[in-house]
Amino acid sequence: MRILLAAALAACGWAQTTPRELADEVEQSWVKGPASxxxxxxxxDPGRQERALGVxxxxxxxxxxxxxxxxxxxxxxxxxxxxxxxxxxGDDLYFSFEFSGVYAASSSAGQxxxxxxxxxxALGQIRAxxxxxxxxxxxxxDVVDRLTVRVAGxxxxxxxxxxxxxxxxxxxxxxxxxxxxxxxxPKDANSGIFTEGYGHLRNQYFWxxxxxxxxxxxxxxxxxxxxxxxxxGPVLDLxxxxxxxxxxxxxxxxxxxxxxxxxxxxxxxxxxxxxxxxKTLVELFLTPEFHPAPAAVVDEFRRVYQLLSERFGDPGGGxxxxxxxxxxxQKGWHFRxxxxxxxxxxxxxxxxxxxxxxxxxxxxxxxxxxxGSGPGANFLREGWATYVESLVLAKEFDAGTVKLFWxxxxxxxxxxxxxxxxxxxxxxxxxxxxxxxGWILHMLEAAVGSEAFAQAMARFSQRSIAGESTWExxxxxxxxxxxxxxxxxxxWLREKLAPVVTAQAEGRRVTLRQEAPYFQLPLTVEAGxxxxxxxxxGGEAAVEFAGEVGDxxxxxDGELLLRKETERGARQ
Numbered sequence: 195m196r197i198l199l200a201a202a203l204a205a206c207g208w209a210q211t212t213p214r215e216l217a218d219e220v221e222q223s224w225v226k227g228p229a230s231x232x233x234x235x236x237x238x239d240p241g242r243q244e245r246a247l248g249v250x251x252x253x254x255x256x257x258x259x260x261x262x263x264x265x266x267x268x269x270x271x272x273x274x275x276x277x278x279x280x281x282x283x284g285d286d287l288y289f290s291f292e293f294s295g296v297y298a299a300s301s302s303a304g305q306x307x308x309x310x311x312x313x314x315x316a317l318g319q320i321r322a323x324x325x326x327x328x329x330x331x332x333x334x335x336d337v338v339d340r341l342t343v344r345v346a347g348x349x350x351x352x353x354x355x356x357x358x359x360x361x362x363x364x365x366x367x368x369x370x371x372x373x374x375x376x377x378x379x380p381k382d383a384n385s386g387i388f389t390e391g392y393g394h395l396r397n398q399y400f401w402x403x404x405x406x407x408x409x410x411x412x413x414x415x416x417x418x419x420x421x422x423x424x425x426x427g428p429v430l431d432l433x434x435x436x437x438x439x440x441x442x443x444x445x446x447x448x449x450x451x452x453x454x455x456x457x458x459x460x461x462x463x464x465x466x467x468x469x470x471x472x473k474t475l476v477e478l479f480l481t482p483e484f485h486p487a488p489a490a491v492v493d494e495f496r497r498v499y500q501l502l503s504e505r506f507g508d509p510g511g512g513x514x515x516x517x518x519x520x521x522x523x524q525k526g527w528h529f530r531x532x533x534x535x536x537x538x539x540x541x542x543x544x545x546x547x548x549x550x551x552x553x554x555x556x557x558x559x560x561x562x563x564x565x566g567s568g569p570g571a572n573f574l575r576e577g578w579a580t581y582v583e584s585l586v587l588a589k590e591f592d593a594g595t596v597k598l599f600w601x602x603x604x605x606x607x608x609x610x611x612x613x614x615x616x617x618x619x620x621x622x623x624x625x626x627x628x629x630x631x632g633w634i635l636h637m638l639e640a641a642v643g644s645e646a647f648a649q650a651m652a653r654f655s656q657r658s659i660a661g662e663s664t665w666e667x668x669x670x671x672x673x674x675x676x677x678x679x680x681x682x683x684x685x686w687l688r689e690k691l692a693p694v695v696t697a698q699a700e701g702r703r704v705t706l707r708q709e710a711p712y713f714q715l716p717l718t719v720e721a722g723x724x725x726x727x728x729x730x731x732g733g734e735a736a737v738e739f740a741g742e743v744g745d746x747x748x749x750x751d752g753e754l755l756l757r758k759e760t761e762r763g764a765r766q
Contacts, residue, residue, distance in 0.1 A: 210305065213270040213299060216272070221274055221276060222257070224293050225276050255279065257276050258276045259275045260275075263296070263350060267301070268300055270300075274293070277294075281381035282385050283356050285382065313406075313409065314353075315409050315411035317352050319343065319344045319412070320343055320411065322341065322416070323414050324341075325337060325339050327458065331391075331393060331460060332389050334388060337374065339403070343368055353405065354403060354406075376395075385398050386399040387522075395459070397456060397457045397529075402456060405454070407455055408567055408571035413661060414453065415448075415452055416453060417449075418446070418447045421442050421443070424439070424442050426443065426462055429459045429515060430458055431456060431532040431534030432456070433447060433450065433475075434447040450532075450533060451511070451659055453532050457534060459517055461518070463481045465482060471492060473508060474514055476515075477513075477514070477516070479517045480518045481518060484537070491544070491555070495514070495555075501589055502582065509659060514559075516534075516535050518539070519538060525541075525542075526541070526554050535558040542554070547587070550602055561575060561578075563582075563655045565661075568665070570620075572631065573634065574658065574664075575627070576627045576631060577627045580632030583599065587599055604629075604633065607630050617630060617686070634683065634687070634755075640753050640754075641682060642675055650671040681714055685711055685714070686713070688711075692756060693757070695707070695708050695715065695748060701742055702738055702742055703739075704726075704739070704746055705735075706737075708733060712731065714729065716729055718748070719748050724740060
């Protein structure tokens, strides 16, 4: 049986007389049923529904598993999976998250229906993965993976693994032996590609098993051995040692801290460089044609590392790989995987102020300071890295560039996400945590003050990279400052809509109002040459000015992610 599982759905409206009928109906409705039928039984997050239907209608679909794991008179556990056929097996599995999964079902008056999804954490944990990898350039990899797992309960254990994996063995010790041949010319090589000269298996290709990528239960220690023909230089996103024989190179890597996902790459034309930046060994795997030059990349790393370590402490680890993936179609610095920063095949700018300001390399370096797990995991990863971009822009350019950066992040949020999805319910592969998550940390710093924010984030950095990496841990790190960060953060993470604040002037007073659910908002009101700051924590708050108020502004500096209205009803 192919190990191919994913998580997403819950509480659907199918009603069948047996668990078997329910499983078949759900499966076929997603694979072959009309879009209106699927939408009718997907009454959850509108953003998720749109994404699921978008993927479903864009590509051909194929059914996977529709199994009854356990069944009783009134309760059952179902295993359901299906794939959109995008032309890249890694992306197929990645985009199947919105449908495939393990479900709890129940019967009422003889009619069965889905109740909820079961997160993989509920079935067990991955404690370690001991990988032996043989790389076949231009073809694929052969893998032996000995996993140490903890199984919880009586419903078995589930992992995700690329659907092209040809599983040869599964032992009781949970040893998987399989060969995985990559698509020779994928439509999109983002997740993986192997050619004669270069190739990569990105962390989202599912070339080794894991759950979702954001679960505390899949954080494992990785000892890895990879073999490849001698003329190639393989890279793992782990500190490594290499030995050469007459025919092959043997690379050993070991994770610095628990991780869920690994990236593997090779290139016959890399020139390997090594530099020391502070306490960190930086290894560069770049071809001679790569731009910017290795020296400029290292200089940028040193500047960003010093900027962040002075404010948030040293993240430890002592290692970073900077890797060019010639097969990656993306532009610039594309993604981070463990202590590795990976660039796409084109020229890679580090930071810029023209047009839409950004600091892509600083964004990826910033990942060294935080990990994330549980609901909102990517808020703690990508929201933090977006916030780091603003710090790099402030250091390298000017305040006007930073203001433009945050205005454009706000515009992106309101254009694409407001009212559609909440961060706590956003799937692993959602882009929402980048713009909204960055804004949340930007607002949190303004609310508590830069010094207290830096101290709390330094505490969270150390705890998160040691394994305590949920948003509740982040909130707890602010307690010593006397600030209730949990009450501040929760509405921003839980709600789909940004708050609407209305303001009305009467005499010397300006009254501010918001409707439930209530956010905790530190609001500045400006009238003439006077400014007042007040916390709006419930439905209403007021500020008094020295004289009668005429024209006024709320949040004049744009410090909050708000929709604002004055007493004249004009949206600001």
